[in-house]
Amino acid sequence: MNEPAMADRTGAERMGSGSGPARALTIAGSDSGGGAGIQGDLKTFQELGVYGMSAVTAVTAQNSLGVQQAEPMPPRLIAAQLDSVLADLGADAAKTGMVPTPAAAEAIAGVLRRFGVRRLVVDPVRLSKDGFALAGPGAFEATAKLLLPLAELATPNVPEAAALLGVREGELAEIGARVEAARSLLAWGPHYVLLKGGHAQDDACTDILVGAADGGAEPMLLRGPRLPGPGAHGTGCAFAAAACAAMALGRDVPAACRSAKAFVAAALAASFRLGAGTASLNHACGKPKK
Numbered sequence: 694m695n696e697p698a699m700a701d702r703t704g705a706e707r708m709g710s711g712s713g714p715a716r717a718l719t720i721a722g723s724d725s726g727g728g729a730g731i732q733g734d735l736k737t738f739q740e741l742g743v744y745g746m747s748a749v750t751a752v753t754a755q756n757s758l759g760v761q762q763a764e765p766m767p768p769r770l771i772a773a774q775l776d777s778v779l780a781d782l783g784a785d786a787a788k789t790g791m792v793p794t795p796a797a798a799e800a801i802a803g804v805l806r807r808f809g810v811r812r813l814v815v816d817p818v819r820l821s822k823d824g825f826a827l828a829g830p831g832a833f834e835a836t837a838k839l840l841l842p843l844a845e846l847a848t849p850n851v852p853e854a855a856a857l858l859g860v861r862e863g864e865l866a867e868i869g870a871r872v873e874a875a876r877s878l879l880a881w882g883p884h885y886v887l888l889k890g891g892h893a894q895d896d897a898c899t900d901i902l903v904g905a906a907d908g909g910a911e912p913m914l915l916r917g918p919r920l921p922g923p924g925a926h927g928t929g930c931a932f933a934a935a936a937c938a939a940m941a942l943g944r945d946v947p948a949a950c951r952s953a954k955a956f957v958a959a960a961l962a963a964s965f966r967l968g969a970g971t972a973s974l975n976h977a978c979g980k981p982k983k
């Protein structure tokens with residue numbers, strides 16, 4: 694298959710030239726419940742005005758109560774989906790979510806490297822909210838080793854950050870410790886780390902952004918009111934997808950993270966209850982807040 698550069702023009706240039714919309718690619722698992730994974734990402738892309746494409750890494754059976762079952766896709770089929778999309782349609786930015794096996798991580802990294810995909814968001818997914826292992830044995834470690842070095846932005850939550858650093862989650866309770874953790878995570882290779890604050894205990898639900906090129910400068914703190922209750926399903930996926938959409942449109946990472954935080958807050962505020970368990974995020978919550 695041909696291997697053209699990932700994008701001949703940036704998303705912003707394409708939007709301005711009338712040659713089609715900015716393009717965003719999600720590499721993630723299917724969520725039958727529609728809140729997270731491929732379905733949540735594509736809804737987010739659509740809402741934020743970019744053309745969404747997908748490579749399915751796994752199929753899960755899940756709903757508002759949790760994940761009931763998951764099956765990985767064969768690595769060669771994951772690679773084939775990526776080849777099909779990148780060789781023909783191209784992508785201005787991409788994101789990874791659920792990576793079910795180490796072989797899937799290898800396949801994804803191989804294709805992303807081959808096509809020189811640079812505007813990449815890696816969401817190092819490990820467990821669902823109800824504790825189901827979305828990353829099978831060795832897959833989280835393989836994602837860290839093979840995908841984080843390719844990432845412009847990594848978006849771990851607190852449990853994922855603790856696992857990557859080999860510390861207990863309780864050690865990241867204080868904001869100062871989380872800033873240090875975010876800085877330490879840069880050693881895995883991403884240009885930026887956005888440590889999400891949903892699992893922390895602070896009222897402001899603070900997300901922390903640090904950059905490798907910042908040279909120890911003050912981190913960017915993204916604060917917003919913590920909505921009461923258990924939250925909604927799919928917030929982490931929505932954040933990474935919204936940042937990816939903004940990057941596809943040509944925004945830099947700090948601006949992309951600011952708009953992602955605003956998008957998730959709006960989607961959470963507009964969430965609704967469909968099933969007997971967790972609320973459903975309302976991805977169709979209105980235009981992106983700057």
Ligand SMILES: Nc1ncnc2c1ncn2[C@@H]1O[C@H](COP(=O)(O)OP(=O)(O)O)[C@@H](O)[C@H]1O
Nearest residue numbers: 850889890891892898919920924928929932957
């Ligand atoms: N209860 C809440 N109120 C407001 N924002 C939230 C809440 N829970 C999570 N968020 C936001 O949602 C995004 C995803 O965070 P988090 O829930 O930590 O990710 P994950 O779903 O990967 O565990 C972050 O921007 C975080 O600040």
Ligand SMILES: Cc1ncc(COP(=O)(O)OP(=O)(O)O)c(N)n1
Nearest residue numbers: 722729730821822926927928929930
């Ligand atoms: C297929 C699939 N991928 C990822 C998740 C996890 O979604 P996330 O937004 O990180 O967190 P939850 O709120 O869903 O736990 C998932 N559940 N399914």
